[in-house]
Amino acid sequence: MSWKIKNYLREILDDEEGYSLYPAGIRTRFALCYPNQYSVGMSNLGMHIIYHQINAREDSAAERFFLPDKYLQKQYEHSNTPLLSLESQNPLYEFAVIGFAISFELDYFNILEMLSLGKVKLLAADREENDPLVIAGGPCATFNPEPLHLFIDAFIIGEGEETINNFLDVYLTARKKGLSRREALFCLASVPGVYVPAFYTHQYDTAGKLLHIEAAENVPHKVARQWVKNIDAYPGHTVIKSKHTEFNFYLIETARGCGRHCRFCMAGYCFRVPRNRSVAAIKAMIENVPAQKKIGLMGAAVSDHPQIDEICRFINEKKHPMSVASFRADSVTQLLVDSLAASGQKTLTLAPEAGSIKLRHIINKGIEDEHLYKSIDMGIKAGIHNFRLYIMVGLPEEDDEDIDAIIKMAIDLRNYMDKNKAHGKLTLSINPFVPKPFTPFQWMPMADMKRISSVLKYIRTSLKKIKYVEVLTESPKESYLQGILARGDRKLAQILYEAHTLGGSKSFRRVMKAHNLDDSFYLYRQRDIAELLPWDTLDMGVNNSYFVHELEMAKEQKRTVRCFKGCKRCGVC
Template sequence: MDWELKQALRDQLGREQGYFSYPSGTRSRMALVYPNSYFVGMSNLGLHIIYALMNQRDDTACERVFLPERRERIRYEKTRTPIMSMEHQLPLYEFPLIAFVLSFEMDYFHVLRMLELGRVCLRSRERGERDPLVIAGGPCATFNPEPLAEVVDAFIIGEGEVIMPAFMDVYYEARRKGLARRELLQRLAQVPGVYVPSFYAHRYDEQGRLIAIEPEPGIPSRVSRQWVRDLDAYPAHTVVLTDHTEFNFYLIETARGCGRHCRFCMAGYCFRKPRNRSLGRITQQVREALPYGKRIGLMGAAISDYPEINALCRDILGEGLSMSVASFRADSVTADLVQSLADSGLKTLTMAPEAGSPKMRAVINKGIEEKHLFHAMEMGLAAGIRHFRLYLMVGLPFEQEEDIDAIIDLAGRLKDYMEEKGSKGTLTLSVNPFIPKPFTPFQWKPMADRRYVEKAFRKLSQAFHKRKHILVNTESVKEAYIQGVIARGDRRVGEAILKAHELGGAKAFKRALRECGLQAEDYLYRDREKDEVFPWACLDMGVRSDYLYDELLRAQQQQATIPCFDGCHRCGVC
């Protein structure tokens, strides 16, 4: 054991407030693992929620584990020290239960790296009775768990607050009875929202297409996503405070889910229905944050859609705190919200039209028009905000080259407007390749050809190369296409992830696909049939498949779908 690595964890813990620590032997230990750095992981509100939920039980000591930074990883490997938990610096393999938080596809490679560094067997079927049970939750686990089906013993499908209490009760009961690993998993598979992939066989035809998913006898044929009906019953805010995070805020969740029906957005379909916390409960959490003096970071799919946003802004600033928001919509943002952000020191106002042309915004059902963008910019300028950012995508279904030209035209006119109003600030375009996601209307559509996306990126960069104060930032195309394969991948893609790990990680993924007899193009560029069996077909998000396909047809016709409303029963969730 390397004592300097241990001391580094102790030092980091000493800079925190609010962590839980229980004496050894008083509770059963559980590792909550974020497969990325401490800096990134401690900005994940889901990690804070589950950490508190588990530690507030009387039988569980939940400790956090993060991926060591590159320099530290080298030291762990050289000294043969297993990665350790924050709270008591225990090796990962000593925890009987290991729970991963999966938020991003690229972190799948880190999952394998962390298990290896923690001396935990990578493949679930090779773990014995004394080995840890490995589970995973979070957005990626909910939408498509199959790429990690050979690694993870059980997945949490939905929102952990309503699944984990029942999961842990069954887990502890099985342990008290001394049940074998397989019997334990059989019991867990009966818990609503728990998916145990080893009990489901995937059948393929001669062309390698998935044709059936068959559960073992006694195993549910489908696993239904579980979700919180009353958010006020489950507080969601920062639990452990540290200055060493990507977003150095005190995070408070205002709402969950979104009813706007943007057709590309996985969260919009899988976190339905939209739910708001009461203003009283949020302001109570704001008051609880007062002793820490941190900026309040409001979390939600679209903060400006919160029905009492103006009153909430007044409450936060009235307490002498500053604030920031995860996102807002240009068509619902208010002058009070913008002014509150400006008063809190916000320098850059971010808007997400996603597309430049009215046609493409109709295709994706964004619901934002140019007038909304200019009005939001006007409010920002009036509040003293000088810089603006646009989130955009290229390669959307039904997109053509003139739609790229429309991005250039829109950005140019927005910059002109800034200058007309006397602002010499910067307009930044953050442009990402579109990636089709499960449980969305675009799950049937291919990604755009990589050469098309690269050409579009070059065109955008060249268009503003000589214009001052317009920046074009683009996501790594290579990483986007790895995500594209994984997002809709099946268990065979999981084998390629394991092979890539052997070959050195994500950079070897394309080679790993070939060595596993797979072609990336089959996952990226193929239109799916209407009745195709998807790898996630045994999961039920509550949204009917025929509704999603109708939305795809409406996208093709550029037809609008109105947001969720009380009494609506269109998609099936309600």
């Protein structure tokens, strides 16, 4: 049956342009894995960037692996074939290094599934000298790797372009010297931005709180997050062109990091400082986009680029349709909106995050109602009549009045759309707030799940009879599982392992109970500022005192201004 799998993979490959394939034995093989399906993984710009970095070397070759879709899953199960790479259709266990790019906590279960399918030993402690080295990078690896510590040999902390090259230099040198697996890992632990969890011991008190983290001798007590100072030196664009991605865009990164200081946003702290690519560098990437191909501009807030209009004009001159990953309602320009409309975009997405001014001040969002109305005006002028709002519920200090403010905001905006003859749809995309590590809210409890379920039902019911208003909500159960994993400790790794053997995420809570682990310990507990946190081995460059200061600012509903030249507030600069 494996021939069906290989043919299926070759058909995908035949529809691609830009992939690399090298003869066996010339380069060290690196399995670049995305723990979700092909369409999702190939829409992740980080995958393209790291793939290029590995293959640009003369001593390593990256091949891609993805979670099989339903058809492939059946073929693998029926034939007992190990998980195969896209490029050469070789099994995962034959690769020297296996690297996962992790963007979402719920993909942790998929990591174990892919390792199992690939016939790779799940537990790092069980792997022997000739077994692959399993590493991981990406946002989740950067802010809290501990729930995966049993399975991953080494984590890349921060941005990967420079670190992956330093990692491979040390790893390949260790192999040439014939060093043992443990000796090689010890060498890797000295690479800036590489965290080897096996060299750190976590001790807990009787209440289950983390008491002490002990680093092995000659291993750094803190692992510093790495970031690229000059992003122009590392082009960020689609490397492998495929029509089977989620949106079928040619991705181009306009900026990296964010200096807005939104207090709920892990990316705003873990990937600070904000860095804009030069217009010249962006234009050079646009020049290489195939004719008529739609460009997807990527960045924390694309409209924050100081020369966004010049970029839009150049894309328009080159006759490319375009889209953006996100923009801010307080920095969007009419030319950007016009360009999106001319590209066929039917919906503008805005992210007030909350309905009340009070909550927007608490989270330091900085979006006022006037910005929403102005953005709607721009959309209508450009011929866009559908609008989507991103909203969170369960934010700190939220009360019933804040929930009513969401409903009022939706009704007021709907009335404004009707008054201005925008008869499209107003969609509210509502998600429960999940506190994340390395944010001022890292110590805060989540709102009670029963209350959140009730709130979501109340919003849906209240807006049900309003014409052309749609309410989309994320599953509270999934959000709360995400909440457990986001701020979880090492104890959860064993729970993940056993849940995997019982079928995956649906068994996670049951296994927690079997181990007498209360999910309220991870979800609803107010952590003390002085408490040792599972991720305290890592250093994002932001002073802990700054997180405390921002938490106090949130409680006082005070605004913090965005990053500015010469600023020394948080410690990163």
